[in-house]
Amino acid sequence: xxxxxxxxxxxxxxxxxxxxxxxxxxxxxxxxxxxxxxxxxxxxxxxxxxxxxxxxxxxxxxxxxxxxxxxxxxxxxxxxxxxxxxxxxxxxxxxxxxxxxxxxxxxxxxxxxxxxxxxxxxxxxxxxxxxxxxxxxxxxxxxxxxxxxxxxxxxxxxxxxxxxxxxxxxxxxxxxxxxxxxxxxxxxxxxxxxxxxxxxxxxxxxxxx
Amino acid sequence: xxxxxxxxxxxxxxxxxxxxxxxxxxxxxxxxxxxxxxxxxxxxxxxxxxxxxxxxxxxxxxxxxxxxxxxxxxxxxxxxxxxxxxxxxxxxxxxxxxxxxxxxxxxxxxxxxxxxxxxxxxxxxxxxxxxxxxxxxxxxxxxxxxxxxxxxxxxxxxxxxxxxxxxxxxxxxxxxxxxxxxxxxxxxxxxxxxxxxxxxxxxxxxxxxxxxxxxxxxxxx
Numbered sequence: 001x002x003x004x005x006x007x008x009x010x011x012x013x014x015x016x017x018x019x020x021x022x023x024x025x026x027x028x029x030x031x032x033x034x035x036x037x038x039x040x041x042x043x044x045x046x047x048x049x050x051x052x053x054x055x056x057x058x059x060x061x062x063x064x065x066x067x068x069x070x071x072x073x074x075x076x077x078x079x080x081x082x083x084x085x086x087x088x089x090x091x092x093x094x095x096x097x098x099x100x101x102x103x104x105x106x107x108x109x110x111x112x113x114x115x116x117x118x119x120x121x122x123x124x125x126x127x128x129x130x131x132x133x134x135x136x137x138x139x140x141x142x143x144x145x146x147x148x149x150x151x152x153x154x155x156x157x158x159x160x161x162x163x164x165x166x167x168x169x170x171x172x173x174x175x176x177x178x179x180x181x182x183x184x185x186x187x188x189x190x191x192x193x194x195x196x197x198x199x200x201x202x203x204x205x206x207x208x209x
Numbered sequence: 210x211x212x213x214x215x216x217x218x219x220x221x222x223x224x225x226x227x228x229x230x231x232x233x234x235x236x237x238x239x240x241x242x243x244x245x246x247x248x249x250x251x252x253x254x255x256x257x258x259x260x261x262x263x264x265x266x267x268x269x270x271x272x273x274x275x276x277x278x279x280x281x282x283x284x285x286x287x288x289x290x291x292x293x294x295x296x297x298x299x300x301x302x303x304x305x306x307x308x309x310x311x312x313x314x315x316x317x318x319x320x321x322x323x324x325x326x327x328x329x330x331x332x333x334x335x336x337x338x339x340x341x342x343x344x345x346x347x348x349x350x351x352x353x354x355x356x357x358x359x360x361x362x363x364x365x366x367x368x369x370x371x372x373x374x375x376x377x378x379x380x381x382x383x384x385x386x387x388x389x390x391x392x393x394x395x396x397x398x399x400x401x402x403x404x405x406x407x408x409x410x411x412x413x414x415x416x417x418x419x420x421x422x423x424x425x426x427x428x429x430x
Contacts, residue, residue, distance in 0.1 A: 009332060013399035017380075041332045044406035047340045051355060052374050052405070056346040058252035059356075061265055064272075068251060069244050071273050075280060076240035145252045153349065174248060177227060 001027045008038045016045055055144050055157070065147030123170040123178040128161035132175075139168050146174035228292055236284050243280050250293050251276075253376050254300045260371035261304035263360065271307055275300035294382050297372070301386045332403045335410045354417045358408040362401055369394050370401035 001023060003011075008031055014020050015028055032039045051057065132141040136154035141163040148171055149155060158166075170178050231246040247254070254275060259268035279286075279299050286295055345351045359367060372383040373394065384394045409417075 006329065006331075009330070009403065010399070013402050014395065016402070019380075037334050040335065041403070041406065043340060044332075044410055045402050048402050048405045048409065049374055050343060051341060051346065051409075052359070052370070053377065054343055054346050055252070057352060057355060057375060058256050059352065060252055060255045061269060064255060064269060065248070065251060067269070068273055068276060072244045072247075072276060072280065073241075075277055076243065143249060145249060153347075156347075176245075 003027050003031055005031075005035060005038055008032075008035075009041065012038075012042060012045055015042070016049060056155070058145075060145075065145070069147075123160070123164065123175065126160045126164070126170065126175070126178045128159060130160040131157050132160050132163050133157055134163055134166075134168055140171050141168040141175075142171040143174045146171055148173050229288060232283070232286060232288070232292060235280075236286075240280070243283070246292075247276055247279065247296065250296050253293065254296060256371060256375055257297050257300045258304045260368050260375075261301065261308055261364070263364075267307065268304070271304045272300060275303040278303065294378060297376055297378065298382075298386050301372070305387075330400050330403055333407045333410065335414070339413060341409065354412060355409070358405055358412065361408065362404060366397050366401035366404065369397040370405070373398050374402070 003024075008028055011020055011024065011028065015025065020028070032042055131144070133144050133146070133149055133155050134141045135149055135151045135156070138150040140148075140150075141158075141160070142149050144157070160170075172179060228246065231242055235243050235246055251272070255268055255272045258271040258275065259265065262268045262271060275296070279296050282299075286292065341351070346355075359370070362370065368387055369383055369389075372378045372386055373380065378386065380391055380394050380398075383398075384391045387394070389397075
């Protein structure tokens, strides 16, 4: 079987995905060995798939995570107080703001922050091959996308095992399930102390312990 | 959490089990765990919304709404489905619904028709092109260039490309999410990949990546 360049271009995406039969793959392989143009198209197509498939291409605007978490927390607070239907969001915004504002005030007054030492806990039972993110100026490792990653421009991905060998400790927010002491006792709908917790993480990160 | 003594064969399996536990706990009323459940997917949710709406502000709002809808409907999620796919599907629906409300869809629809996906696409032949190593993604300006190139694609190509190659959905899932045929997904994906290949290669000629530390002449052929 022989294929020309046009036929190769038509199938090159399926070829990259491994979605061509063995006979066609073999024929295309032979074509790539002799056609520089098609070889460059193949290399370029693979390059595109590789680059855009990289996690680093999935960027969110600054503050996205925090705004999302706040909105979810507000929603959970509303649900927790008996507003169980989706249409609850149709009530006047002022009423919601009053309710959540009052809740936040109560939380601020009653919720005790965990001791800072919790943030420096070593992890327990973290899968050693799990990919985590570290960055300059911090000795904390995170899951990709964690909003508490410092200096995102210097992010790099390594395994959890490497991170722990290098003295990094798990982020108390995104990897909390691996900490013996958990923040899960946090009251439902609590958002007022997020900033304060982030400041604690900041202290930990800049301390570089 | 997993039951004591349960053997986990791989990190992926362990991650899946943790996710299943989180889903069950949220379904049982531990609403505060929902953010923990969706946090790993927030970038993907935003990217899916952005691919359809093209505007960061609208995309963020749609992403938040999609998360809230996922939360409201969490009891309907069934364990046999992939949670990430379910979440992205809700996001795509939310974004498509918003776009239908926008008047601009009319203009974009006309724009798309200029270029029939049925016609053949001949990739350009470049004299000077070099592969961009993934390490280059550390640089913000490179990521911006790639995002700009993606943004120039007509929406029908951009949507399929983002769901398939960035969200890592399979062909069938992409077809179902967008409500198009598998054949259309394959055709649009091919076109999107070839156009992006051409755009990035043209970027070399325009000096987009001139500050990258590559040796001259390291062509892939």
